[in-house]
Amino acid sequence: MSLIEKPADREGAREAILSKVRASLGIEPEVPGQSGARSAIVERRIEAPPRHLTPARVLKPKVDLEALFASTLVSQFASVLPANNFSDVPGAIATYLRQTNLPSVIGLGQDPVLAALPWGIEPGLTLSPGPARPETEVSVSRAIAGAAETGTIFLASGPDNPVTLTFMPATHIVVLTANDIVGPYEDAFQVVRKLYGNGLMPRTLNLVSGPSRTADIGGKIVIGAHGPQRLAVVVVGNNRPPAA
Amino acid sequence: MNPETPAFKANARAALSDPQLQSALSGLPTGLVAQRTSARARLPEFEALRDIGRDVRNHALEYLDLYLETYERNATAAGAVVHWAETGQDAREIIARICQDAGARIVTKGKSMISEEIALNVDLEARGFEVVETDLGEYIIQNRLETPSHIIAPAIHLTQQQVEDDFRKLHTHLPAGRILEEPAQLVAEARSVLREKFMLADVGITGANFLIAETGSSIIVTNEGNGDLTQSLARVHIVLASIDKVLPTLEDVTTVLRLLARSATGQEFTTYATFSTGPRRPEDPDGPDAYHVVLLDNGRAELLGSEFREVLRCIRCGACMNHCPVYNAVGGHAYGWVYPGPIGAVMTPALIGVKAGGHLPNASTFCGRCEAVCPMKIPLPKLMRHWREAEFEQGHTPTRYRYGLKTWAWFAKRPRTYHFCARFAAAVLGALGSGAGRFSRLPFASGWTRDRDFPAPQGRTFQQLWAETRRGVPR
Numbered sequence: 117m118s119l120i121e122k123p124a125d126r127e128g129a130r131e132a133i134l135s136k137v138r139a140s141l142g143i144e145p146e147v148p149g150q151s152g153a154r155s156a157i158v159e160r161r162i163e164a165p166p167r168h169l170t171p172a173r174v175l176k177p178k179v180d181l182e183a184l185f186a187s188t189l190v191s192q193f194a195s196v197l198p199a200n201n202f203s204d205v206p207g208a209i210a211t212y213l214r215q216t217n218l219p220s221v222i223g224l225g226q227d228p229v230l231a232a233l234p235w236g237i238e239p240g241l242t243l244s245p246g247p248a249r250p251e252t253e254v255s256v257s258r259a260i261a262g263a264a265e266t267g268t269i270f271l272a273s274g275p276d277n278p279v280t281l282t283f284m285p286a287t288h289i290v291v292l293t294a295n296d297i298v299g300p301y302e303d304a305f306q307v308v309r310k311l312y313g314n315g316l317m318p319r320t321l322n323l324v325s326g327p328s329r330t331a332d333i334g335g336k337i338v339i340g341a342h343g344p345q346r347l348a349v350v351v352v353g354n355n356r357p358p359a360a
Numbered sequence: 361m362n363p364e365t366p367a368f369k370a371n372a373r374a375a376l377s378d379p380q381l382q383s384a385l386s387g388l389p390t391g392l393v394a395q396r397t398s399a400r401a402r403l404p405e406f407e408a409l410r411d412i413g414r415d416v417r418n419h420a421l422e423y424l425d426l427y428l429e430t431y432e433r434n435a436t437a438a439g440a441v442v443h444w445a446e447t448g449q450d451a452r453e454i455i456a457r458i459c460q461d462a463g464a465r466i467v468t469k470g471k472s473m474i475s476e477e478i479a480l481n482v483d484l485e486a487r488g489f490e491v492v493e494t495d496l497g498e499y500i501i502q503n504r505l506e507t508p509s510h511i512i513a514p515a516i517h518l519t520q521q522q523v524e525d526d527f528r529k530l531h532t533h534l535p536a537g538r539i540l541e542e543p544a545q546l547v548a549e550a551r552s553v554l555r556e557k558f559m560l561a562d563v564g565i566t567g568a569n570f571l572i573a574e575t576g577s578s579i580i581v582t583n584e585g586n587g588d589l590t591q592s593l594a595r596v597h598i599v600l601a602s603i604d605k606v607l608p609t610l611e612d613v614t615t616v617l618r619l620l621a622r623s624a625t626g627q628e629f630t631t632y633a634t635f636s637t638g639p640r641r642p643e644d645p646d647g648p649d650a651y652h653v654v655l656l657d658n659g660r661a662e663l664l665g666s667e668f669r670e671v672l673r674c675i676r677c678g679a680c681m682n683h684c685p686v687y688n689a690v691g692g693h694a695y696g697w698v699y700p701g702p703i704g705a706v707m708t709p710a711l712i713g714v715k716a717g718g719h720l721p722n723a724s725t726f727c728g729r730c731e732a733v734c735p736m737k738i739p740l741p742k743l744m745r746h747w748r749e750a751e752f753e754q755g756h757t758p759t760r761y762r763y764g765l766k767t768w769a770w771f772a773k774r775p776r777t778y779h780f781c782a783r784f785a786a787a788v789l790g791a792l793g794s795g796a797g798r799f800s801r802l803p804f805a806s807g808w809t810r811d812r813d814f815p816a817p818q819g820r821t822f823q824q825l826w827a828e829t830r831r832g833v834p835r
């Protein structure tokens with residue numbers, strides 16, 4: 117049995133709903149020109165989506181955006197670990213895990229940038245490739261962009277960065293270059309469009325702005341709900357790819 | 361769920377004298393309300409964004425048929441299976457069939473108000489599936505056999521102590537002497553109990569905050585991460601969304617998202633905003649094998665053509681109830697159905713009929729705070745007034761009110777008689793009440809005087825004072 121076989125829905129439901137919608141909108145299919153004009157408006161908006169208001173807080177020089185990104189993340193209970201170069205990333209991660217008293221086995225996907233990091237200089241770290249397993253305590257992902265607006269990381273799922281690594285482990289570490297930090301969400305979505313094509317998306321695009329949290333018990337904020345309890349973001353200052 | 365809305369008055373009276381509920385609700389003004397105020401202050405463009413957000417939603421509704429078709433086309437191209445359901449019954453059938461075809465035993469759920477609307481859990485459970493709510497608040501109330509009392513904070517009516525008592529009763533496999541003093545300890549316990557369910561689940565059901573026509577994506581906006589575990593770990597992901605959720609483009613979504621978290625919890629942004637497009641791709645090492653979207657109408661298409669169209673702009677942020685004096689006093693359960701507060705007072709009669717839900721719009725002081733804070737600028741008081749009119753016209757207003765209004769109308773059309781009688785009544789009541797300045801009991805007004813005093817008139821009517829002031833008579 118195929119899982120994507122479509123079971124028969126109640127016949128005509130689609131048409132019934134759409135025609136009720138059209139009736140409510142006062143659309144009469146036979147009015148000449150009307151439907152063409154409406155379709156043109158919709159097509160234009162999808163093909164060239166107009167941008168709306170951009171908050172002034174991100175109309176800033178790049179260095180200020182980087183500072184805003186980091187400070188906002190910290191105010192949302194994440195840690196920001198600076199690294200000058202890609203070669204400093206394993207050290208930054210190892211130090212963070214040691215200082216926070218966390219295990220040194222790291223789950224990660226096939227991301228080529230992460231794979232090319234000089235992990236060997238931190239012999240204490242053990243890499244555990246593939247998606248998250250129940251016992252995976254720490255994971256590392258690479259983000260495709262960061263929006264300074266609200267300290268928001270953009271993660272695209274796939275073999276390079278399996279989505280379970282973002283949600284199952286107690287500690288999630290994200291690597292991002294300073295160069296990939298943009299101002300508003302819209303700029304980050306431009307990155308997505310460039311990578312995947314207009315109108316196309318990865319299976320999941322995860323916008324993450326801190327560790328998981330809840331206020332469902334007595335209205336008190338608790339950091340660490342079902343997702344990670346800790347989020348650490350390594351911002352790599354120098355964009356040069358790691359030496360292979 | 362079965363509506364209990366006609367019992368609003370009785371429910372409200374019980375709520376007012378429930379000390380645990382009152383203690384749980386007392387945090388609202390300093391919590392969500394204050395947090396929204398400061399989030400709004402941090403974003404100077406907030407008010408401008410409300411106007412744009414309203415326009416974006418209006419545009420999407422104006423072209424809803426076309427955006428739904430575009431959404432369906434793009435979602436299908438990404439491998440989604442899109443279903444259409446006219447009624448809750450249709451949606452329940454579709455979902456049950458998907459679960460059966462997948463050979464499912466355990467179904468996990470992310471928070472979804474629309475699944476409450478169609479009473480999905482009861483239905484799936486009756487068909488033999490184990491349904492597990494995974495949002496912490498939903499998990500707590502599911503085990504109490506309760507419904508959410510708030511659309512974003514479903515267990516807001518409960519105190520920490522009540523949750524502790526529940527967990528001790530429920531999680532009997534854990535040591536009885538364990539310490540559960542801090543909210544964090546309770547959260548950790550729920551996390552470990554639910555983690556097992558995530559791993560065992562066959563089907564994961566989530567709602568959708570929005571659907572995007574441009575990309576065929578569904579979006580969930582959460583803080584706990586449970587929705588993502590629900591949809592990533594099960595073999596089948598089902599999205600249940602009402603047809604009004606579709607927005608044209610990513611740019612439109614970002615604009616509305618800027619308003620949602622700030623209005624809801626006062627956060628700059630929710631911890632997670634997840635855009636899902638189709639099932640696991642061939643090269644993917646994780647994610648669901650199948651991705652179904654059930655598009656539910658359940659009365660929306662009709663609302664679109666009514667004077668209530670504007671309510672379809674709602675993004676379910678909860679700000680209107682957080683700021684509502686009636687909600688703050690009685691909580692969400694008094695409203696008796698799925699959507700409480702001002703949005704509930706407008707949605708409920710639309711979805712379950714004026715007869716069952718039409719008196720909810722009377723549970724309002726018409727103070728206007730809901731409209732003032734609504735990120736989508738929905739004129740909630742105006743829409744409540746429309747329902748009051750409809751309720752009256754359809755004859756569901758209690759006889760006593762109809763009679764009273766008719767009597768008043770008779771007088772109002774006869775100004776002289778009206779003034780004479782009003783002068784007489786004001787003089788008599790003024791003389792009788794001149795000592796205390798108030799009555800604690802009045803014939804024909806026990807509904808008022810049971811819970812508060814009726815102020816005694818000062819002996820003259822407004823009309824008299826008005827006439828005297830115009831003539832320059834010193835008072």
Ligand code: SF4
Pocket residue numbers: 623673674675676677678679680681703730733734735736737738
């Ligand atoms: S009516 Fe407005 S304030 Fe109330 S939940 Fe909907 S969007 Fe929020």
